Amino acid sequence: MKAIIYSDNGGPEVLQLVDRDVPEPGPGEVLVRVAVSGVNPTDWKTRAGATNPKQFPEVTPHLDGAGVIEEVGDGVDAARIGQRVWLFMATAGRPTGTAAEYTVVPADRAVPLPEAAGFELGASLGVPALTAHRALTVAEDGPNRLRPGALDGKVVLAAGGAGAVGHAVIQLARWAGATVISTISGPEKARLAVDAGAHHVVNYREGDPVAEIRGHAPDGVDIVAEVALGANLALDLAVLRTRGTIATYANDGGKAVELDVRQNMNLNTRFQFLVLYTVGAQALTAAAEDVAAAVGDGALPVGEEHGLPLVRFPLEGTADAHRAVESGTVGKVLVDVSPT
Structure with a gap:
């Protein structure tokens, strides 16, 4: 071979x-x-x-x-x-x-x-869908499995929705019933995030992205699926609801992460750092089963359109x-x- x-x-x-x-x-x-x-x-x-x-x-x-x-x-x-x-x-x-x-x-x-x-x-x-599943199932007030309706009433912020993991976050969150907001850096990536199923897109490089996200989620975001924690932490905390979760699977750009302890205590922020290699067999099995169900429902299509x-x-x-x-x-x- x-x-x-x-x-x-x-x-x-x-x-x-x-x-x-x-x-x-x-x-x-x-x-x-x-x-x-x-x-x-x-x-x-x-x-x-x-x-x-x-x-x-x-x-x-x-x-x-x-x-x-x-x-x-x-x-x-x-x-x-x-x-x-x-x-x-x-x-x-x-x-x-x-x-x-x-x-x-x-x-x-x-x-x-x-x-x-x-x-x-x-x-x-594989990696994108299972990572997205983990990010969406670690919140204190959220489900540990995904299915239609599991995220009803929740707001998910998919950072970098034009990436492979961000794309899977949008699709799985929408399949599970969440309102999905995605941050993007320009019109082409905005189109991709919308085509993936995002209800709202916000250009984090223009205007007042915090106000725009808060306009879509007045009570704050329940789950942030984060690809660049160091660069986006201030934005994430400004839009996170009390007891909200920031699930980070990467730190694109490599910017150092500095935490204001009092701010996070007041928010009761939950940070979940994740990588599939050490997530454990139980989480992987659950993710594979739920992703397979989403595929069966036609919820995870790929391609330009x-x-x-x-x-x-x-x-x-x-x-x-x-x-x-x-x-x-x-x-x-x-x-x-x-x-x-």
Whole structure:
């Protein structure tokens, strides 16, 4: 099979296209013929060695993907052979991700994908959708599971709604019944956030964004899903309701975070820092189940017309796909691996 690998941390140039044997699924595992692989910021950061030291002599990157189950290991229902699936956390604690024609994952990381959902949608779920789910289910006064009606009466602020996680926050929050406000930096990103389903968009670079958000949410925002905590904290606190939650999954721009303790005591602010690697099995399972339900309801479409442009590369162009993600390309970067 064709696979992308790297043996040393470094820039995109360390990625190589090689031939490898098709792996065999072990007990509790499935072998998946990968159709589309999704690329996330964590994939290039792991490749670059920016997060943790490389754990394995050779790594095939990418946590997310979609394809068809070809074989199952002991303990897995043989009826799953031929099942269309989306994959998540493929390289968590493992050396073989989805940037290959075949990959092996634990059976519970291969989630059934409805026939009506394309593989490009399946490969766009994973990290963005599971992160969004976690951000929306950690509030003191909110639900710990999502379904239609779970967020009725709540107001969600999706920071950076034109990004992959922000897009998923908008879609999942709207599916669950919330009023969704998204902050954006310009008209093109505003269009994407609206196409994703945001009820209101606010340009944080113009006018008085606090007053504008408060105009849409006079009692304040219940949950902020934050991508740039250091840069946006003052805005977040100015619009947060008492006992509101700021769930932060990144700190784009790297600005230092300084907290006014008294201000946050008075607000009873809840801060939730999150990363999927350490969120725990229970949270991951719940998120995968709820995201699968949303997909079944048609609530998580992707593509330009749905607010998330797809930027596609062939398997041999995986290094360019990584460069695109590193440079902040708007939309979801995908690698087309093999036809199914």
